[in-house]
Amino acid sequence: MPKRLAYSLSDEVLEHVFSFIQSDKDRNVVSAVCKSWYEIERWCRRKIFVGNCYAVSPKMVIRRFPQVRSIELKGKPHFADFNLVPDGWGGYVLPWITEMAGAYPWLDEIRLKRMVVTDESLELIAKSFKDFKVLVLASCEGFSTDGLAAIAASCKNLRELDLRESEVDDSSVHWLSHFPETYTSMVSLNISCLGSGEVSFSALERLVSRCPNLRSLKLNRAVPLDKTANILRLAPQLVEFSTCTYSAELRSDVFSNLAGAFSNCKELRSLSGFWDVVPDYLPAIYSVCSRLTSLNLSYATIHSPDLIKLVSHCPSLQRLLVLDYIEDSGLEALASNCKDLQELRVFPSDPFDVEPNASLTEQGLVAVSLGCPKLQSVLYFCRRMSNAALVTIAQNCPNLTRFRLCIIEPNTADYLTGEPFDVGFGAIVEHCKDLIRLSLSGLLTDCVFEYIGKYAKKLEMLSVAFAGDSDLGLHHVLSGCESLRKLEIRDCPFGDKALLTNAAKLETMRSLLMSSCSVSLEACKLLSQKMPRLNVEVIDERGPPDSRPKNCTVDKLYIYRSVAGPRFDMPPFVWTKDEDLALRLSP
Amino acid sequence: MAFEKDLNLDATELRLGLPGTSDESAKNQTPATLRSNNKRALPEESMSSNATASKNCDQETAPLPKAQVVGWPPIRSYRKNNLQPKKSEGEISGIYVKVSMDGAPYLRKIDLKVFKGYPELLKALEDMFKFKAGEYSEREGYNGSEFVPTYEDKDGDWMLVGDVPWEMFTNSCKKLRIMKGSEARGLGCVV
Numbered sequence: 006m007p008k009r010l011a012y013s014l015s016d017e018v019l020e021h022v023f024s025f026i027q028s029d030k031d032r033n034v035v036s037a038v039c040k041s042w043y044e045i046e047r048w049c050r051r052k053i054f055v056g057n058c059y060a061v062s063p064k065m066v067i068r069r070f071p072q073v074r075s076i077e078l079k080g081k082p083h084f085a086d087f088n089l090v091p092d093g094w095g096g097y098v099l100p101w102i103t104e105m106a107g108a109y110p111w112l113d114e115i116r117l118k119r120m121v122v123t124d125e126s127l128e129l130i131a132k133s134f135k136d137f138k139v140l141v142l143a144s145c146e147g148f149s150t151d152g153l154a155a156i157a158a159s160c161k162n163l164r165e166l167d168l169r170e171s172e173v174d175d176s177s178v179h180w181l182s183h184f185p186e187t188y189t190s191m192v193s194l195n196i197s198c199l200g201s202g203e204v205s206f207s208a209l210e211r212l213v214s215r216c217p218n219l220r221s222l223k224l225n226r227a228v229p230l231d232k233t234a235n236i237l238r239l240a241p242q243l244v245e246f247s248t249c250t251y252s253a254e255l256r257s258d259v260f261s262n263l264a265g266a267f268s269n270c271k272e273l274r275s276l277s278g279f280w281d282v283v284p285d286y287l288p289a290i291y292s293v294c295s296r297l298t299s300l301n302l303s304y305a306t307i308h309s310p311d312l313i314k315l316v317s318h319c320p321s322l323q324r325l326l327v328l329d330y331i332e333d334s335g336l337e338a339l340a341s342n343c344k345d346l347q348e349l350r351v352f353p354s355d356p357f358d359v360e361p362n363a364s365l366t367e368q369g370l371v372a373v374s375l376g377c378p379k380l381q382s383v384l385y386f387c388r389r390m391s392n393a394a395l396v397t398i399a400q401n402c403p404n405l406t407r408f409r410l411c412i413i414e415p416n417t418a419d420y421l422t423g424e425p426f427d428v429g430f431g432a433i434v435e436h437c438k439d440l441i442r443l444s445l446s447g448l449l450t451d452c453v454f455e456y457i458g459k460y461a462k463k464l465e466m467l468s469v470a471f472a473g474d475s476d477l478g479l480h481h482v483l484s485g486c487e488s489l490r491k492l493e494i495r496d497c498p499f500g501d502k503a504l505l506t507n508a509a510k511l512e513t514m515r516s517l518l519m520s521s522c523s524v525s526l527e528a529c530k531l532l533s534q535k536m537p538r539l540n541v542e543v544i545d546e547r548g549p550p551d552s553r554p555k556n557c558t559v560d561k562l563y564i565y566r567s568v569a570g571p572r573f574d575m576p577p578f579v580w581t582k583d584e585d586l587a588l589r590l591s592p
Numbered sequence: 593m594a595f596e597k598d599l600n601l602d603a604t605e606l607r608l609g610l611p612g613t614s615d616e617s618a619k620n621q622t623p624a625t626l627r628s629n630n631k632r633a634l635p636e637e638s639m640s641s642n643a644t645a646s647k648n649c650d651q652e653t654a655p656l657p658k659a660q661v662v663g664w665p666p667i668r669s670y671r672k673n674n675l676q677p678k679k680s681e682g683e684i685s686g687i688y689v690k691v692s693m694d695g696a697p698y699l700r701k702i703d704l705k706v707f708k709g710y711p712e713l714l715k716a717l718e719d720m721f722k723f724k725a726g727e728y729s730e731r732e733g734y735n736g737s738e739f740v741p742t743y744e745d746k747d748g749d750w751m752l753v754g755d756v757p758w759e760m761f762t763n764s765c766k767k768l769r770i771m772k773g774s775e776a777r778g779l780g781c782v783v
Contacts, residue, residue, distance in 0.1 A: 144668075198670070415661070
């Protein structure tokens with residue numbers, strides 16, 4: 006940019022222009038144009054996203070961006086969802102809250118994922134941020150209803166409280182009652198993760214009745230059916246609703262009350278919950294079905310015939326989450342009824358059984374790929390697959406952005422040919438040029454990684470399990486996938502060579518997690534030494550890695566780029582280069 | 593075959609843990625890591641190694657069920673906890689009880705959920721502690737055995753293993769003790 010032009014626009018004008026630029030990527034580019042743009046931009050950046058809370062320190066963030074209003078932080082790596090990261094690994098939010106409490110008095114939004122949040126942190130939030138509006142705790146843990154009570158009592162302008170899939174301890178405090186009678190600002194409340202003792206139903210009803218802007222309400226499981234109808238009648242303006250436990254037997258009075266309540270909800274577009282639902286009650290929601298765009302039945306143990314009936318009432322469906330009880334026949338019905346479908350997730354009803362308990366095969370997914378041209382995002386658990394099916398799916402859905410296939414039994418081959426799935430997944434990455442997320446499963450050789458390295462140029466996140474033959478597999482991915490940000494691998498024969506050869510690549514990614522692979526401690530130490538801006542963590546609960554024989558491989562390895570240097574909150578089972586390994590004793 | 597070979601390597605490996613503590617880590621390891629990491633398993637092989645884990649009778653440890661791999665299939669704990677599968681849930685839930693034997697220097701721990709009934713449990717205990725419990729009969733207990741399996745129930749009473757239905761036993765058993773036959777004489781005479 007010519008100097009003349011840059012200086013001719015005043016700071017205020019530039020700041021105004023920048024206010025239209027919301028995406029982090031664009032903001033980062035803007036700040037790299039020249040020093041003055043950097044300065045102007047950093048003062049007016051309002052939203053920060055930190056994908057790995059250990060990649061940068063709170064002080065550094067505050068120093069560069071002094072006037073932030075909204076922050077999103079992520080802690081543990083994704084594999085922590087599947088118990089592959091031991092408890093106590095880290096991800097504590099308190100240091101961040103402590104720093105921000107002093108620096109950002111006007112902070113009004115905090116979104117956290119996979120972090121350890123204590124009651125102390127929640128109390129500090131409640132105390133420090135006068136205009137606090139949005140708290141999202143996704144898959145978090147470490148807090149109780151005491152902390153929630155503090156938030157309820159102090160945050161007068163709270164609009165959103167979302168505890169999705171978090172683990173909350175019950176301290177027996179009626180926290181909902183801590184919202185003062187004068188509080189009316191709730192727009193979105195998600196307490197679906199709470200147990201039965203943790204929500205006072207009368208307090209909930211009073212809260213709902215005085216919040217006219219309530220758009221999204223996700224109740225916890227234990228709210229009885231007749232109460233559901235009451236709540237709905239108090240909030241007919243709801244757009245999103247999560248229902249609760251359905252009672253065992255059909256009672257016509259309860260049914261007609263419920264059906265009536267639903268029919269009042271003209272804005273309802275998204276339904277979820279449905280725990281323990283009895284099929285006889287499903288027709289109560291038929292009046293809203295034609296407008297539904299999102300349906301989460303993944304906790305509902307209802308079977309194919311009832312699912313088919315339900316789905317045939319929902320022509321506007323864009324997003325469906327369901328159990329494998331839907332079966333191939335249900336997916337075929339979905340394919341013919343729901344032409345706007347963009348996202349499909351099929352979960353296993355009995356994941357640990359070797360035998361399938363529902364007739365769900367690759368045919369269901371093929372049918373959906375054929376019938377739903379807008380399909381973009383797939384998560385599919387099944388017990389058999391073929392390369393032919395994968396090729397068909399790839400050809401039918403070139404616009405796929407997320408494809409996660411989980412063939413339940415590790416190392417399962419193509420059931421028609423006995424071959425590995427290299428060709429099938431190869432077709433996916435070749436045809437789906439916008440693919441940003443991929444999860445592999447089944448029998449796979451190094452070949453599939455060659456395809457991925459060659460074609461998956463926009464791939465940002467890859468999950469690999471029980472696959473590959475040698476380091477070449479990992480090397481293909483690290484050297485070929487230009488957009489790769491997150492790589493998680495378990496139980497693959499990938500080792501030192503691929504890692505050390507591609508050390509520089511690791512600094513361009515957010516993180517790499519390898520569990521039960523073939524990486525030696527020596528390689529970890531070498532990588533640590535070569536790459537000062539990578540934190541190389543060896544996670545091993547078996548004891549000090551140094552005490553094991555030389556050729557022993559590390560249990561888990563978590564590598565992430567960081568400008569914050571080593572962290573100071575590591576538990577005893579995490580080793581890095583700065584530890585004196587010989588002296589480290591496990592507790 | 594490969595499975596058994598690896599077990600032998602484990603047995604001779606120098607390690608800091610107590611002898612026999614490989615059971616715990618073996619349970620948590622995946623089938624792939626129990627095999628040599630560089631070998632890709634053929635589907636038949638991997639299927640059989642999963643299924644025969646429970647058939648390996650000459651192991652020292654309690655027989656494993658279908659080998660449950662940590663974190664596989666990749667389903668969040670939240671979802672696992674909220675769904676009620678018909679069979680036993682997964683690698684996290686288990687009924688772990690301590691097992692002591694009179695005269696043995698240290699205790700063991702076993703997961704009762706892993707067994708389908710008394711015969712399997714007794715076999716596992718016999719293998720673990722190298723004794724023979726003998727035949728159980730309702731009238732006479734384990735008559736004539738040198739060692740007798742007993743358990744402490746929820747009420748704190750010491751009972752003879754085998755008297756109550758299996759489900760009741762797994763729900764009420766707090767710990768197991770393999771008593772010397774001479775001490776157990778009184779227990780066998782329940783009417």
